[in-house]
Amino acid sequence: MAKISEVFGGAAAIVKGMGITFGEMLNPTITEDYPDAPAKFQERFRGVHELQRDENGLEKCVACFLCAAACPAQCIYIEAAENTDELRISGGERYAKVYNIDYNRCIFCGYCVEACPTDAITHGHGFEIASYNTSTLIYRKEQMLVPMPAGAHFPLKVEPSGESDSH
Numbered sequence: 001m002a003k004i005s006e007v008f009g010g011a012a013a014i015v016k017g018m019g020i021t022f023g024e025m026l027n028p029t030i031t032e033d034y035p036d037a038p039a040k041f042q043e044r045f046r047g048v049h050e051l052q053r054d055e056n057g058l059e060k061c062v063a064c065f066l067c068a069a070a071c072p073a074q075c076i077y078i079e080a081a082e083n084t085d086e087l088r089i090s091g092g093e094r095y096a097k098v099y100n101i102d103y104n105r106c107i108f109c110g111y112c113v114e115a116c117p118t119d120a121i122t123h124g125h126g127f128e129i130a131s132y133n134t135s136t137l138i139y140r141k142e143q144m145l146v147p148m149p150a151g152a153h154f155p156l157k158v159e160p161s162g163e164s165d166s167h
């Protein structure tokens with residue numbers, strides 16, 4: 001008699017388990033198909049930084065160095081330059097002629113974003129930066145600068161010396 005109840009108990013457990021299996025089969029799939037499909041991110045995801053422009057296409061960064069000062073990993077390198085009548089890159093007195101972030105050291109803490117008074121630096125959703133060559137992990141301004149907004153009338157003029165970057 002004990003053996004018969006064991007058989008029924010085992011069968012009931014199998015039926016219960018299969019019920020859960022079939023129930024899950026009918027639920028929508030939540031598995032990410034990356035890399036076959038694009039990865040999905042929450043808006044707050046901290047990926048590779050972006051350097052923003054205003055609606056006229058001017059760079060928002062005014063080379064105040066506050067982000068570099070706030071960075072605990074000391075991975076931000078900036079060289080400032082003055083805007084002139086002939087060459088205006090940002091809306092402030094100065095702009096970042098060089099702006100590098102070393103992703104060998106960045107811990108994606110977001111302190112630089114918090115420290116920026118002009119919302120010039122933000123986190124994008126880029127994350128595919130793995131490399132066997134660490135020198136490629138030093139990102140330059142040109143790699144992080146967002147594209148010119150549509151319809152922007154960027155008031156950049158060519159430097160008299162002709163040495164300006166093209167933006």
Ligand code: SF4
Nearest residue numbers: 071106107109110112
């Ligand atoms: S996210 Fe953190 S570690 Fe990375 S550059 Fe910004 S402040 Fe530095």
Ligand code: SF4
Nearest residue numbers: 061062064065067116
């Ligand atoms: S990104 Fe922001 S905090 Fe950093 S130098 Fe530019 S304006 Fe200053």
